[in-house]
Amino acid sequence: MNVFFEESGSFKAGSVLSRQGDAFQVELPGGRRTKVRAKDVLIEFEKPAAGDLLEQADAAAQEIDLDFLWECAPAEEFAYTTLAGEYFGESYGPVERAALVLRLHGSPVYFRRKGRGQYQRAPEDQLKMALASLERKRQQALVQAGYEEELKAGKLPEALKDKALGLLTKPDKNTIEYKALEAAAAARGISMPRLMLECGGIATPRALHEARFLAEFFPHGTGFPGVEVSALPDDLPDAADHVQAFSIDDVTTTEIDDAFSIEHLADGRVRIGIHIAAPALGIKRGDTADTIARTRLSTVYMPGDKITMLPDDFVDAFTLKEGGMRPALSLYCIVNRETQEIVATETRAERVFVKNNLRHNTLDEVVTEETLAAGTGEYPHKDDIAVLWPFAQALFEKRQQARAGYGLRREVQRNTDYNFYVDGEHVSITPRRRGSPLDLIVAELAILANSTWGAFLNDHGVPGIYRSQRAFGAPTGPKRTRMQTNAAPHEGLGVAQYAWSTSPLRRYVDLVNQWQLLACVEHGVAAKLVAPFKPKDADLFAVVQGFDETYTAYADHQRRMEYFWCLRWLQQEMRGDGGREVRREFPATVVKDDLVRFEEVPLLMHVPALGVHARGTRLMMEVMSIDELTIEASVRMLRVLDAPVVTSGAEAEEETGEDEELIEAADDSAASEAEALAEAETAADSADVAEGEGGAQEGAEVQQSEQHATEPRA
Known part of the structure; x- marks a missing residue:
């Protein structure tokens, strides 16, 4: 049976x-x-x-x-x-x-x-609905199969033309379009982005990289909702008539945050004014503009473009553009010109007349250490710059003495910076001298303002957002940089405290600190009772955490795009104007181990099997392939061009120190550059100390850089 x-x-x-x-x-x-x-x-x-x-x-x-x-x-x-x-x-x-x-x-x-x-x-009605659903799925399967076949043939289905970037950034994986793309890519044995690029779904790899960033951080677009600029306080005083401020910025800068003025006093003294744009006078905590700024937290920088923190109307209303009275928070320092010592300081909220917006591209070749020493050359605010130059040098030396007190070496000024100029899909990368007198003036005055105002907040018992760098734990341990709400030393900069306050148009932290500073100016000892953020305000801690995470993400995107454009420059050089290959060889210098720095562009790259070479060795590298989609390049060493003379001890460290510190600056300002340089060098010093004690932190010596673009993080 x-x-x-x-x-x-x-x-x-x-x-x-x-x-x-x-x-x-x-x-x-x-x-x-x-x-x-x-x-x-x-x-x-x-x-x-x-x-x-x-x-x-x-x-x-x-x-x-x-x-x-x-x-x-x-x-x-x-x-x-x-x-x-x-x-x-x-x-x-x-x-x-x-x-x-x-x-x-x-x-x-x-x-x-x-x-x-x-x-x-x-039941009959349920059966009819179920059968209709099955029929829809059958039809969708047929459509999906059609999409898949077109994609495998290298054709973009009409229905996918407006969805290509969305399918590669934040897709709905249950749609037939995504399933067809996934299946076609698997059948072809390539990634979905590469298949979409071949089919013409995305115009260029650049479009994909930018779309991914925007999808994550600006899912609703980069535009602003309609918001009106609030009127300034009626009692905002005007600065004295003889205050004629001027700014010093790159030619592309539109958010002009800082300007300076000089007033000669009796007894060989001068009053130096550091004037910072004051959007906090027109933005209140919790209003629409604040919500916008707090959502973005910072201006996003990338080669050839930027996404501002504030709407254009607010930037236009508060930027320190030349030719008019502009609202500002001013720090006045009375300085003894003979000793360059600061005798007294005062902070005011006022309107300041901005006479000129000076630009680096027109002055850097004219204003040099030699012309300042000889008093030669003709340029705007020549006498004012002549006053600021020795003062900035004195501020720099004072910071170096403080660094020495913390067991750190002197800062090593980098000689070369790079500007990216993007025209469509073509990029020009040009070197620019860093460490010029104008750079030093802008950087030192910004550091002075941030340090002085940090102390000003602390003296009034008003919380602020500080950037500190010090050894946590053993005094000789690694220096750690972090944001916090109480005053603490920034050992890398050589200052007792450091509160970001000089870029309120492009950093939310600076805007918050400006609100707190205005409360101190207006209310004095009662400021902590009326300031927007009170002591131990949980919301202030939330701002710190949110800013730190977002600022880091923005910087990662900036570095990624800088690396992309450096690779694009290499491709342009390899093809030449006629589109035919004209060169594959590029000189580079060994930074450390298998890390090399290209000499013509700010590009750092790890080269497998490079071999053992001393730091500073010049090599000729061959670029074998470049993949803009994955932002990767394959290179190999052809020959040694020049080997450095081997030295030893501290002398060798000093000679190679500049190559080790790779600067992570968030924008092109001299202040950000100086700050990033100091922090990077402090990290390197800390790593050297730790290594001597048998506890080096891997990676502390080599910092990622805006101006030396390393391979993007995965």
Whole structure:
């Protein structure tokens, strides 16, 4: 005897070897033996053989008309044997009965299982909806298959033209478009972005990199909602008539945050004014403009473009552009010109007349250490710059003495910076001298303002957002940089405290600190009672955490795009104007181990199997391939161009120190550059100390850089 039975949700047939009570010992066609309970047996039969029954029943089940079967079935619950008589009539055997069970069980849209061999047909309205859904899925599958075939053939389906970037950034993986793209890419053996690039779904790799960033941090676009600039306070005083401020910035800068003025006093003294744009006078905590700024937290910089923190109307209203009275928060320092010591300081909120916006590209070649020493050359604010230059040098030396007190080396000024000029898909990268007198003036006055105002907040008991760098734990341990709400030393800069306050148009932290500073100016000792952020305000801690994470993400994107444009420059050089390959060789210098720095562009690259070379060794590198989609390049060393003279001890460290510190500056300002330089060098010094004690922190010596673009993080 044979039995047809259900086991673990599937149907099987076998030969009965024995029976004990309600249990059968059954041998399956494959030879396996199993124990089957009588209640699981649906059909007992003699012929055909068990294996033949399953084969014949499967074929017969496919011939059963489901619609007719549903019509034959009663509305109430029924046993399959009842329906067998209705469908097959009187002439049916075990094959037909098994086929009916298989068909009923395999058609949940038409019939619902209610128990062993028991079923109930689906209500008519539900059946119609289910069948319509199945038809839709069938049609979608056909459409998906069509998309897939087009993509595999290198053609972009019409329906995907407006969805290409979305499918690669934040896609809905349940859509047929995504499934088709995924399947086509897998069939081609390439990534989805590369397939979309081949099909023309994305115009360039650059478009994809930018779209990914925008999808994560600006999902609703980079535009601003409509918001009006609030009126300035009626009692905001005007600075004295003789205050004629001027700024010093790059030619592309539109958010002009800082300007300077000089007033000559009696007894060989001068009053130096550091004037900072004051958007905090027109933005209040919690208003629409604040919400916008707090959402963005910073201006985003990248070669050839930027995304401002504040709407254009606010930038225009508060930037220190030349030719008018501008609202500013001013720090006045009375300085003894003979000793360059600061005698007194004062902070005021006022309107300041900005006479000129000076630009580095027109002055850097004119204002040099030599021309300042000789008093030669003609340029705007020559006498004022002559006053600021020795003062800035004195500030720098004072900071170096403080660094020495913390066990740090002197800062090493980098000689070269780079400007990126992007025109469509073409990039020009030009060197610019760093460490010029104008750079030093801007940097030192900004550091002075940030340090002085940090102390000003602390003296009034008003919380602010400080950037500190010091050793946590052992005094000789690694220096760690962090944001916090209480005053603490910044050992890398050599100052007792450092509160970001000089870039309120482009950094939210500076805007917050400006609110706090204005409260101190207006209310004095009562400031901590009326300041927007009170002591131990949990919201201030939230600002610090959110800013730190977002600022880091923006900097990562900036570095990624700088690396991209450096690779694009290499490709341009390799192709030449005619599009034919004209060169593959580029000089580079060894920084450390297998890390090399290209000489013509600010590009750092790890080169596997480079070999052992001393720092500073000049090599000729061959660029073998560049992949802009993954932002990767394959290079190899061809030959050694020049090996440095080997020195030893501190002298060698001093010679190679500049190559080790790779600067991470968030924008092109001299202040940001100086700050990043000091922090990077402090990290390097800390690593050297730790290494000497057997505990070097891997990676502390080499910092990622805006102006030396390293491979993007994964």
